[in-house]
Amino acid sequence: MPDIVVRRHSVHGMPVDQYASALRERLPDSEVAVARTPNAERDLVADATVVTGSAIDEALLDRADALRLFASTYAGYDHLPLDALRERGVALTTASGVHGPNVAEYVLGAWLSLARGFLRARRQQRERVWQAFQATDFAESRVCVVGLGAIGEAIVARLDGFGVETVAVRHSPEKGAAADEVYGYDEIHEAMADARYVALACPLTDETRGLVDESLLRTMHPETVLVNVARGPVVDTDALVDALRRNYVGGAVLDVTDPEPLPADHPLWDFENVLLTPHNAGHTPEYYERLADIVAENVRRAEENGAWDGLRNQVDL
Structure with a gap:
């Protein structure tokens, strides 16, 4: 089963395969999978340590027993179930700085x-x-x-x-x-x-x-x-x-x-x-590259420290 699951929602119309490839380049020892359908998402998150995407709901969190980090692909986080993440002990990071x-x-x-x-x-x-x-x-x-x-x-x-x-x-x-x-x-x-x-x-x-x-x-x-x-x-x-x-x-x-x-x-x-303009000021062809830098850095920090805390762009829940 994968260590990192990339949700299927693209950012600014850019295919998430680009994001997954950028993560694989930076984390060659981690298995990175793209969840292409709702059923695949439900299956893949069950054993994933990291899930990354624009959002996550409580139904998906209920299936993610091993989840330690949700890495949002957005800078904002007011749309996320913060209480549910906190109750489950899941760390949250954002894409702050990418834009x-x-x-x-x-x-x-x-x-x-x-x-x-x-x-x-x-x-x-x-x-x-x-x-x-x-x-x-x-x-x-x-x-x-x-x-x-x-x-x-x-x-x-x-x-x-x-x-x-x-x-x-x-x-x-x-x-x-x-x-x-x-x-x-x-x-x-x-x-x-x-x-x-x-x-x-x-x-x-x-x-x-x-x-x-x-x-x-x-x-x-x-x-x-x-x-x-x-x-x-x-x-x-x-x-x-x-x-x-x-x-x-x-x-x-x-x-x-x-x-x-x-x-x-x-x-x-x-x-x-x-x-x-249609909410696209944040678009850049380097979006996934910059985002992968943040996620990869946090995965390495957690491996070195043995805890999903003190991460770059971590939200205090």
Whole structure:
């Protein structure tokens, strides 16, 4: 029976066989199997030490008597049965850090696209309109990053060289950051008051749900470009629509929405200063390679230490 079972759910449309191959390269002494059907999953997990995939439910956990680690292929874990994992003594790790470089590039590209008017340029190109228009400098702007996990830190790091003022919002501001200023969530209005570019890269928690509400949108500068690569519910969608209609903000780039996906008749589709992408900012052809590095490192740590604890990206259950 296999030591590691890879669930059949692909990430960003990439076949899970690539993931399994990457794990086999890094762990040649472990047997890695891909569970291609629900029945195969139920059979294979019975003796597996590690199961990896986007999710796992309690029914599958009930069959996984030897399971010691569920290695999520996502950075977020709010969708997982945390209580059930804890009760069964199963460690949980995430894909945190896998998305850092590519999501940071997405955010920088989004900010620059709106600063330089690329959305308008694309529309004029479709309409065969040759008409000059004004753009905005990104340099010397105040840029705010909310959330300083692996993605937030990667965004801040890539701002070097752009000549901007960087501010960050994090749960524990006393930890500091590479940003010029660091605020707590209770000071988020102060952090965003003069920011022209804002990125949301925080986890979805009770504290961050609805964080960007009508009040915070009113605090933002009318030219602020808001980018959300966190979770849709971090933003109050109705409040954002109202702010866009009233020109309280300059524009938005949303890789995540609430609801998700957006209904075809949702008003966000129709704003010229809004760019929507289908929750794929995290895609990179290196996804499985980076993910396999994390899982392989944790398997080796557990073998050396004799315990599934102190793992990279381990969630405290």
